[in-house]
Amino acid sequence: MTLVHETDVEGVRTFWVDSGRPTLAATLMFRAGMADERLTTSGWLHLLEHLALHGLPRGTLAVNGSVGVLSTTFSMHGPPDQVVAALAQVTRRLADPDLDELERERRVLTAESATRGGPVQRAMGMRYGAQGPGLVSYDDVALGRADAASLIELSRSAFASGNGTLALDGPPPEGLELALPEGPTWPERGAQVMEQPRTAYVEPAGLVLSGTVERTPYSALVPVVVEDALRRRLRDQDGAAYAPYSLYEPVDADRAVVLAGSDVSPATHETLLRTVLELADTLAADGPEPQSLADITAAMRQGFTDPYNVGFLSHRAAAQALRGRPLEQLDELLAELDAVSPETLVPGLATFHDTLMVGAPSGTHEHPALSMVEQPQVTALRKGVRSVNWPADASRMHLVDRVLVVGNDRSAVQYPVDDLAGYLTWEDGARGLVLADGWSFSIVPAAWSGGTDYVARLDQLVPRELHLPQPRTTAPEPPPRHGLVARWSGGLRRTTSARAARALALLLWLLVAAVVVSVMVALAVYYPPGLAPAVVGLLVGLWTSRRKDGA
Structure with missing residues (x-):
């Protein structure tokens, strides 16, 4: 049965169904x-999307836009004549961006970025670092270096007629106009994994599982199966979770990331990793339970055949066309769904199992089958500038050749300038180094003895095209600077055992007491009565006030 029709509108492949609405x-x-950007252009597509939609008439017309991992979409719904007018206006803006409102939209996106972020974004960043699909975990950090010429060039390439498709839930209306420049389809570049699989990391929002699968007709069912298994175990059986979720996110031409997770009760900390690994092992070996899979496919069939949901067919066809995939009709989708069995899902579930990364709340007990994600360490650092809170804080920072080394007398980490994906800069002098693998380090000059000089040296070393100006409101806060007593007492505690520190502290107080007694005796002998207690009281008062001030 032919439900999805294809036509061409000014060079744009257009797919439509007749919903009757x-x-x-x-x-x-x-x-x-976002996977097509670099950290140094992160947020430019988002900025262009905002500029294209700004000021469109609303009222009975609903409009929205979004930038995903591999695609950018503009959606409209309303009276056909208003949709036609909106499509014409948006495509004209994409072909010739109006940059008069650039600064305002830059501020809008900066405010919006403060509301984003979550376990899914962090999972992508953990796997892919500060590049490709991992850029979804960054907050449009390159908005500050977006200039008019670069944005116009990007818009005319990304939003070309050959790189787009249109989905409609009704026949193309008369007068439909898509004023896009000509251009080819962008290829889907391979996504480079930066972190090894079978690892775990701390995730403050709860449990999140991620793994990769091949993009096959059956792989899109893998996240639904994993979510169902989490629900049955963590919520229905253990009563330790409320809202499991899942997501299927294509990241290149061949692979997608499967994500599934849930809020979890602290009562699960001891057994959580063991539980989810057992679930992953069972699914990889046997596939889902037959009844569970039957429930899932029945729900999907109901959604596919719902006449009020027919518009999804044109949307799916338009998305598949961007991949160079053939047009599929509803009966073909249903035939694929009917062919699903636990055995057909085992290959995808096995790949998910083998590439698994787990984010779990702080306090969750570790599991020997999962190694913790840790930044590579190098030998101890005994050179360079010190923390302003030395000796309580033994941290040092050293710049040798083109490598910044940060650490202490036990271990250190390196930030090679040549491996930077971006270099965040703030007006107050703070700097942020972001490596391609995602590890990062922020420098607040006031936190280091000689920190301003180090920042000046880094500014010269890092290529200008990597400098990413950041809004003043996002600058990292300098750490509090401790007073003399706090620094040295902290250093004493840091360099000695607890018993030795108590003994030294007692000795120090005995020495102070001896000095005070000697002063009192001397004052009592040579000066009028009452002067000695007054002087001692003054000294004690000064000492107490300095302690309260953190000196």
Whole structure:
């Protein structure tokens, strides 16, 4: 049965179904997403999307836009004539961006970035670092270096007619105009994994599992199966979770990331990793339980065949066309769904198992099958500038050749300038180094003896194209500077055992007491009565006030 129709609108492949609704829903999508950016251009597609949609008439017209890992979409729904007008206006803006409102939209996106972030974004960053799909975990950090010429060039390439498709839930209306520049489809570049699989890391928002799968007709079912297994075990059986979730996120032409997770009760800390690994082992070996899979496929069939949901077919066809995939009709999708069995899902579940990374709350007991994600360490650092809180804080920072080394007399980590994906800069002098593998370090000059000189040297070493100006409001706060007593007493505690520190502290107080007694005796002998207690009281008062001030 032919439900999805294809036509061409000014060089844009257009797919439509007849939903019978009096309104029209349109989705204009492009094969350009965050994975196609670099850290030094992160947020530029998002900025162009905002500029294209700004000021469109609303009222009975609903409009929205989004930038995903591999695509950017513009959605409209309302009276057909208003949708036609909006598509014409948006495509004209994409072909010739109006940059008069650039600064305002830059501020809007900066405010929006403060509301983003979560376990899914962090999981992508853990796997891919500060590049490709991992850029979803960064907050449009390159907005400050976006200039008019670069944005226009990007817009005319990313939003070209050959790089886009259009999905409609009704026949193309008369007068439909898509004023896009000509250009080819962007290829889907391979996503480079930066972190080894079978690892764990601390995730403050709860449990999150991630693994990669091949993009096959059956792989999109893997996250649903994993979510169902988490729900049955953590919520229905253990009563330790409320809202499991899952997501299927394509990251290149061949692979997708499967993500699944849940909030979890602290009562699970001792057994959580063992539980989820047992679930992953069972799914990889046997696939899902037959009844569980039957429930999942029945729900999917109901969604596919719901006449009020027919618009998804054109949307799916438009997305598949960007990949160079053939048009599929509803009966073909249902045939694929009917062919699903526990055995057909085992290969995808096994790949998910073998590439698994687990984020779990702080306090969760470790598991020997999962190694903790840790930044590579180098030998102890005994050179360079000290922390201003030395000796309580033994941290040092050393710049040798083109490598910044940060650490203490036990271990240190390196930040080679040649491996930087970006260099965040703030007006107050703070700096942020972000390596391609995702590890980062922030420098607040006031936190280091000689920190300003180090920042000046780094500014010269790091290529200008990596400098990323940041809003003043996002600058890292300098750590509090401790007073003399706090620094040295902290250093004493740091360099000695607890018993030795108590003994030295007692000796120090005995010496102070001896000095005070000697002064009192001397004052009592040579000066009028009452002067000695007054002087001692003054000294004690001064000492107490300095202690309260953190001196």
